[in-house]
Amino acid sequence: MTRRCFAAIAATLTTALLFVGCTPTNEAPTASLEPTSNTATPAEPTKKLVIGFSQIGAESGWRTANTKSIQDEAKKRGHDLKFSDAQGDQENQIKAIRSFIAQGVDVIAFAPVVETGWGPVLKEAKAAGIPVICSDRSPTFADDLFVTFIGSDFVKEGEMAAEWMLKNVKGPVKIAELTGTPGSAPANDRAAGFRAIIKDNPDYSIVFSQTGEFERAKGKAVAEALLKGEFKDVNVIFAHNDDMALGAIQAIEEAGKVPGKDIIIISIDGVHDAFVAMSEGKLNCSVECNPLLGPLIMDACEKAVAGIEQPRRILMEDQVYDTTNAAAALPDRKY
Amino acid sequence: MKSMPSWIYALGALIFVLLFNAFATPGFFEINVLDGRLFGSVIDILNRVAPVALLSLGMTLVIATRGVDLSVGAVMAMSGAVAASLIARPEGNILLGLNFGDSVFLIVLAGLVTGLLCGLFNGLLVSRARIQPIVATLLLMVAGRGVAQLISDGQIITFSAPAFASIARGATLGMPNPFWIVVLFAAVILVLTRWTALGLFIESLGSNPIAARNVGINTGALLLFVYSVTGVCAGMAGMIAAADIQGADANNAGLYLELDAILAVSVGGTLLSGGRFSLVGTLIGAILMQTLTTTILTRGVAPELTLVVKALVVLAVCLLQSPTFLHMLRPKKVAA
Missing domain, CATH: 3.40.50.2300 (Response regulator)
Incomplete structure (x- = not known):
């Protein structure tokens, strides 16, 4: 008897949970269907x-x-x-x-x-x-x-990031790269674009390249290890997206260095948090990838x-933002 | 004659990797003091291992009962999302309008309760509904991430709460806080299972469930207990992960960590077929996995190779644990 009762409860719970899990997919279309079906807004x-x-x-x-x-x-x-x-x-x-x-x-x-x-x-x-x-x-x-x-043109984004670096960071520069998910188009193209610009310039060399899989937590873990290994004296960290750069910033702070000064950080995407970090001077440059x-x-x-x-x-026309114009652009950012 | 502990090979592999680093990775054992806390690769290992160590402590008990808990990664995502949404959106969040202000204690409690509820759900499915553990926990593994996304609206909830962040980023007595959290959880679970009869009950349930029931062990309650412990461990791990990056990422937090935890348990010498278990072995297994990761990151091994290197070390340990394999290696006796 009790066993059957428990089974019933378990089944109900399970069903309830499944419904909860399903909601986002079910809701999205209904919400977006609504405006056109009845209301007439024929301005077009x-x-x-x-x-x-x-x-x-x-x-x-x-x-x-x-x-x-x-x-x-x-x-x-x-x-x-x-x-x-x-x-x-x-x-x-x-x-x-x-x-x-x-x-x-x-x-x-x-x-x-x-x-x-x-x-x-x-x-x-x-x-x-x-x-x-x-x-x-x-x-x-x-x-x-x-x-x-x-x-967006991912190759172009990589090129723009490298061009910003050539203009703003001088002298022999050692670069650590935090790459996106291996094999994904943005990771491949951004790496290729970045390399295409620096390859003729002997002052700039990528000494470390490791994947942070576009994630904040992994970006932080990789940067943490980077700062203790043989390449801890890198001058520039180039991250394939903002999330990894934001993770790296935390790792740099925890290592007792000043992000944006001791290590220049360049990333791509231009999400809201990156603009906040740029206006605080912790992130130097983010190439926008407009969604x-x-x-x-x-x-x-x-x-x-x-x-x-x-x-x-x-x-899409993408733009470069850095510490000089990020604070001004911050209030208008939609994402 | 007392036989060697089952985790001896994992310990051997760990020592091997550490020796390799001592010679081949300059500065690996260097430890500095920075802002009153220790700082170095070895400390990183003990810090970074915390989430998987917590998951695998609970997982050891579940596996000892012949079960497995695939939902721990999703539970991490859920508890992280609960904690983050309580911090970041005290008003108007979907969690019944709860407002804990900035009481870290209550927020951590909420995360732990989330884990506990998930554990109880798994435990009920396994013990009362008699669903096979792999199926029962698969349910929450799939649905749990959906729930976490619901709680966080599909966004990465970021927050700035130094008090909560100190769970992962702070240090006590020079060591990072996640290390102490693991020590605390490990100590409690060790005392519970080794100083009371609980450990024996779990082992007997895993060795022979029918016999265990016949001698009067309440196997249902025992299963409920081990899954709850795992849930609470996962809840804590989720909060460490969220506090570490000051954000809850429902899509990626704890993703595939259930597999790392299962690997740590089996490398640590606990058989997936249940019965005898070794919490010390599990901790060594988890530390071995993290040492490999940290070594790979510090040395800048190409990302394509990292998983292969890890797999090779695990393969070596597993082969050494297999009596059949060792028997094949042994020279054949020549008849006199």
Whole structure:
């Protein structure tokens, strides 16, 4: 008797927990469907589109800002956005795209979580005559499967970080690099861009390179070890994203050094916390990787449906921020 | 004749890695005093090992009962998210509108209670609903991270709370606080399992559950207990991880650490098939894993190689622990 009772409780708890776990995915689409279905806000001359967007997940502040920008822009223009969160899983993303095809949306946009494996599902979209737009991460599948790519130029970001260093840090410079997740496009491209600029300059050398996997905790652990090893006298830390740089700043402080002075720190992304650190002088430079892709994606969707020719790659203009202009820009930062 | 303790190979490997560093990594054993605290690679190891050490202490008891707890990483994320949201958003957070102000004691308690509740949930599923541990805890491993994301709205909650951060960043008597936390947890669990009959009960449950029940051990309560202990340990580990970076990252905090903990337990000589366990071995196993990580980071080994190097050392220890493998190595007796 008691055992059955417990089983029932356990089952209820489990179900409850599963429901809790599911909420974010279920809620997101309903929330974004709402504005277009009944309320008429026809300020736009263009036809209202049904757009299916498959997002990677909500793994960082950057991603959340990216999602919000897309949702806000769709709402503003009165398009019906079917939003799906893949929670970092390619399988979910493929399922989402299939369901967009089944629903007969006008256009599909997605941020591919990995570079490969998209061929079959994109061929289905092509067969159904639905144009596909790729965002954020550069695709490696056949050119005829998507209309255009919209995102940031990661190579350029690495180059801009290196150019800032050449201009502001002089003399023989020893650089430690905190790389992103091995094999990911931003990590590969940012490393390549950075190296391309410094390779002809013998004063600058990368003496240490280790992955912090884009995470604050791992960035801190790597920097902590760096500061005790044979390369503890590095002058510059170049981190592939802000989170790792922020972790490194903590490690430098704990090692009794002054971040931003004893060791110059350069990073990429330009998230809110990085701006705070720059205005405090702890972070020297952050190259922006702008997540507010919403307007560009909506433009591309409208053009794709209207059949207007557009470039293969549409790149976001990114800017360099450092301690001189970060404090002024801080209040306007959206992410 | 008393046989060698099961963790002798892990200790041997640890000494080997340390000797290697003594000769090959300059400054590895250098210890300086900075702001009244010790500072050096060895101290780093004892500091950084804390989360995995805590997880694997609890995991040892669970594994000794023939179970396994896959949810510890997710529980870390949850307790970190609970603590961080109590600090960063005292008003309007979704945790029933609780407001603990800046009382570190209450916030830590909230994190520990989060862990305890998760442990009880696992324990109930295993002991009352008789779900196999790997399945029961898999549930929370998957759902727990979702709950953590709900608590944190899918964001990394950052906060500036020096008092709470000192859990991970502060030092007492020269040693980093996480080290003392592990010492405290290890001492309590050791006393509970070695100075009372509890350890014996756990071992008998793991060796033969039916016999254990027949001699009158309340196996259900015992299972509930070991999973709760693991939950509380994971709760503490989650708060150390959050305090360390002054932020709770629901996506990455504790990710895959359940595997590190299981590895530390098995390298430390406790068999996954249950029965006899060694908490000392587990601690040595955890320290061995962290020493490898710190060595790799300090020496700047290429990131592609780090996991391979780790795997090779673990493989060596596991092979040495296998009686069958040792038997194969032994020279065949030649008939006279």
